[in-house]
Amino acid sequence: MTDLTLSDDLVNRIEKRVEQTEFETADEYAEFVLSGVVTRVEREAERSSESSTSREGVQERLESLGYLEE
Amino acid sequence: MVTVDSLRADHCGFVNGGSDLTPAIDRLADEGVSYTQAVAPGPRTPSSVPVFFTGEFMTDDESWTMADWQGRQARIGEHMQRFTHLSEQLQRQGYETAAFTANPWTTRESSFDLGFDEFTEISADSPDVSAKHLSDSTLFKLADTGIVTLPGDPFGWSSKKEWFTQWPGSFDLVEEAISELPEPFFLWVFILDSHQPYITPRRYREESAAWEMYYAILRYWHGESSDDQLSDRAEGLISQAYRDAVRSVDGFVDRLSEAISPYEPITVFHSDHGEALGEHGNFGHEQTLYEENLRVPMFVHNAGIEEQVHEQVSLRSLPEMLIDLTQPVELDPMSYTQPVTISKTENNNKISVRTDSWKYIYTEDEELLISLDSDGENHNIIVEYPDVAKLLSQVAKQHRVTQTEKDIISTAVIELISEEAQL
Numbered sequence: 001m002t003d004l005t006l007s008d009d010l011v012n013r014i015e016k017r018v019e020q021t022e023f024e025t026a027d028e029y030a031e032f033v034l035s036g037v038v039t040r041v042e043r044e045a046e047r048s049s050e051s052s053t054s055r056e057g058v059q060e061r062l063e064s065l066g067y068l069e070e
Numbered sequence: 071m072v073t074v075d076s077l078r079a080d081h082c083g084f085v086n087g088g089s090d091l092t093p094a095i096d097r098l099a100d101e102g103v104s105y106t107q108a109v110a111p112g113p114r115t116p117s118s119v120p121v122f123f124t125g126e127f128m129t130d131d132e133s134w135t136m137a138d139w140q141g142r143q144a145r146i147g148e149h150m151q152r153f154t155h156l157s158e159q160l161q162r163q164g165y166e167t168a169a170f171t172a173n174p175w176t177t178r179e180s181s182f183d184l185g186f187d188e189f190t191e192i193s194a195d196s197p198d199v200s201a202k203h204l205s206d207s208t209l210f211k212l213a214d215t216g217i218v219t220l221p222g223d224p225f226g227w228s229s230k231k232e233w234f235t236q237w238p239g240s241f242d243l244v245e246e247a248i249s250e251l252p253e254p255f256f257l258w259v260f261i262l263d264s265h266q267p268y269i270t271p272r273r274y275r276e277e278s279a280a281w282e283m284y285y286a287i288l289r290y291w292h293g294e295s296s297d298d299q300l301s302d303r304a305e306g307l308i309s310q311a312y313r314d315a316v317r318s319v320d321g322f323v324d325r326l327s328e329a330i331s332p333y334e335p336i337t338v339f340h341s342d343h344g345e346a347l348g349e350h351g352n353f354g355h356e357q358t359l360y361e362e363n364l365r366v367p368m369f370v371h372n373a374g375i376e377e378q379v380h381e382q383v384s385l386r387s388l389p390e391m392l393i394d395l396t397q398p399v400e401l402d403p404m405s406y407t408q409p410v411t412i413s414k415t416e417n418n419n420k421i422s423v424r425t426d427s428w429k430y431i432y433t434e435d436e437e438l439l440i441s442l443d444s445d446g447e448n449h450n451i452i453v454e455y456p457d458v459a460k461l462l463s464q465v466a467k468q469h470r471v472t473q474t475e476k477d478i479i480s481t482a483v484i485e486l487i488s489e490e491a492q493l
Contacts, residue, residue: 057195
């Protein structure tokens with residue numbers, strides 16, 4: 001773990017958002033937000049739409065295993 | 071990491087001393103850290119595996135749909151795009167990463183390949199393997215050779231091949247990968263053998279003759295498609311077919327432990343969810359949050375510590391645990407346990423809050439409070455214990471508030487990054 005510095009104003013605003021949630025600290029909240037941003041940025045940079053599995057093939061597999069019976 | 075589809079905790083001897091189906095699993099569990107109260111975050115693969123791969127529950131978005139399988143698949147894919155996978159974390163730490171998955175929800179289509187240097191889908195239409203890798207059964211190979219030559223696929227064979235997915239068919243590929251992977255490596259194997267319809271190789275069938283196994287399949291499917299009550303005999307045949315399937319899973323663990331032993335790896339073993347065998351009128355894994363569907367076996371082998379943990383742990387802790395296992399400090403098995411665990415159905419319509427003794431279930435129609443100490447979860451005692459229900463309902467509410475907040479954050483992040491990408 002490494003410390004990052006945030007302004008008091010931002011931390012105060014985060015602490016209000018954290019109230020009544022499962023986030024125990026402003027650190028956890030900030031980690032969630034930053035992790036989401038960085039992950040999305042990385043995905044956009046590496047995005048590949050290549051898919052080798054046909055949709056029809058996936059449907060057959062799901063049907064045969066009983067997932068589409070509802 | 072070994073994930074087994076639909077393996078009930080109470081069919082493993084290290085959880086239920088009355089079961090003798092899993093000697094290899096029990097041996098490894100006894101030599102390591104075993105969790106006797108592991109809980110899945112959801113009762114089916116789509117509600118469980120995306121959660122324990124990312125550590126995050128799936129949230130809802132207006133554009134997502136549960137109306138068809140494409141929508142469900144896309145929803146999983148979007149979740150997997152939003153969050154970091156445990157495989158990506160390990161890859162970033164320098165691990166060579168490889169996966170073998172037989173489950174159709176955990177594919178490239180749903181972005182499960184992210185973070186894997188090698189990703190192998192075991193399926194009839196996979197680009198990675200041929201049909202012969204589904205099963206090493208001579209009967210299967212004869213059928214596959216003969217039926218595919220018939221015009222028009224008269225028996226719907228192409229969609230039935232999935233039933234025969236058995237670990238012996240692809241084990242040579244797993245062995246080959248193990249021998250070729252440079253260390254350190256992370257290998258994930260997800261097998262389907264205890265998923266219905268429980269077609270099990272002959273050498274692992276101790277209870278079911280072939281005709282009984284196939285008859286059990288027919289009765290199972292009949293029960294799925296009608297309201298007819300299954301006879302006790304039919305239920306018995308389905309249960310014994312399932313037990314033989316569990317024996318096959320144990321055979322896999324035995325073979326795998328032998329194959330990987332020269333590398334002395336740490337092995338994390340668990341199932342993705344349980345399986346109903348008639349409890350609450352269900353077979354398989356319906357959208358329910360009862361113990362038969364949520365309780366899972368779980369152990370960590372060769373982490374330098376032996377311990378049996380009876381406090382509950384959620385599979386949602388797996389990313390944290392796996393990253394901890396890469397560190398040069400002794401594993402603290404208790405650090406992943408929680409007094410309260412949350413599980414949800416795929417559509418988020420049902421949420422359960424579970425403690426060692428209680429389970430509170432909230433649905434759109436009702437609230438249930440169940441004692442886990444007795445009665446097989448058949449009685450709603452919310453009127454008798456309002457204070458317990460109130461306390462657990464507050465946990466459920468806090469979880470919903472959190473998920474709403476996370477959804478707002480994730481949506482904002484997507485919009486922000488998409489706008490930036492378009493500029």
